Amino acid sequence: MTSADNAQPLEECMEVAVRVARRAGQVIQEAVKHDKCVSTKSTAADLVTETDHQVEELIISTLRDKYPSHRFIGEESSAAGEKCFLTDSPTWIIDPIDGTCNFVHSFPMVAVSIGFAVKKELVFGVIYHCFDETLYTARKGHGAFCNGLRLQVSKEKDVSKALILTEIGAKRDPETLKIFSGNIEKLLKAHAHGIRVIGSSTLALCQVASGAADAYYQFGLHCWDIAAAAIIIREAGGSVVDTSDTPHPATDTM
Ligand code: IPD
Numbered sequence: 001m002t003s004a005d006n007a008q009p010l011e012e013c014m015e016v017a018v019r020v021a022r023r024a025g026q027v028i029q030e031a032v033k034h035d036k037c038v039s040t041k042s043t044a045a046d047l048v049t050e051t052d053h054q055v056e057e058l059i060i061s062t063l064r065d066k067y068p069s070h071r072f073i074g075e076e077s078s079a080a081g082e083k084c085f086l087t088d089s090p091t092w093i094i095d096p097i098d099g100t101c102n103f104v105h106s107f108p109m110v111a112v113s114i115g116f117a118v119k120k121e122l123v124f125g126v127i128y129h130c131f132d133e134t135l136y137t138a139r140k141g142h143g144a145f146c147n148g149l150r151l152q153v154s155k156e157k158d159v160s161k162a163l164i165l166t167e168i169g170a171k172r173d174p175e176t177l178k179i180f181s182g183n184i185e186k187l188l189k190a191h192a193h194g195i196r197v198i199g200s201s202t203l204a205l206c207q208v209a210s211g212a213a214d215a216y217y218q219f220g221l222h223c224w225d226i227a228a229a230a231i232i233i234r235e236a237g238g239s240v241v242d243t244s245d246t247p248h249p250a251t252d253t254m
Helices: 010-031 050-066 075-079 100-104 174-189 201-209 223-235
Strands: 038-040 047-049 071-074 091-098 111-118 121-129 134-139 144-146 163-166 194-196 215-217
Touching (some): 010 091, 010 111, 010 121, 047 050, 047 100, 050 071, 050 091, 071 075, 071 223, 075 091, 091 100, 091 223, 111 201, 111 223, 134 201, 134 223, 144 201, 144 223, 163 174, 174 194, 201 215, 201 223
Parallel strands (some): 071 091, 163 215
Antiparallel strands (some): 091 111, 111 121, 121 134, 134 144
């Protein structure tokens, strides 16, 4: 069996990830009922709440207690200035609340995302949809699952028969908006059946893994948005590509 470092088998790491993701989900479910303390990061649409920080701290401290030699990349730690680079060491890549804007508005598309990489390769991913308590998991070579049921991507290759997901991201400058609306227009002109924006890149990617959507694209995703989802999609038979052609330090997909 492959091991995460020489001590902990991957299966055990993944069980720990599932437990902490569920626990984080409970914190988020409770927090959504209360007033939120909201701040902005890179733009006025790039939101963060005290719950994002609290949940990231919960996840990282739980995992660090159990795996002190492992490394961590977290969305909010990175936003606070922590260096974000991948080494060969076992590394947890965490988005504590994916869909923070949804969370702020109590729009029920919010997930906890935990990816795990060893030697710069993604080996498992766990995504927990906090409001319908759906758990997506995948381990390299072992398939992808939603609440224990095997996932399979759609076989559709024709854009004119496809349901396509995308996300807007946080940028609102004229150039970004022009590209965003231009891409939507191209897909509509190609007669795509539909285009959806649900506000959580990880949950959108899980819809692709489950075959409910045929494709997803977005510019400007961070490694914590894609790490867990990338292995879930691949294990469901799909592909994840970086169209920018830029080799990414984190994995071949990020
Ligand atoms: C964001 C969401 C959003 C996507 C952004 C992500 P966050 O993650 O997934 O849908 O458009 O690119 O960064 O900030 O809610 O964790």
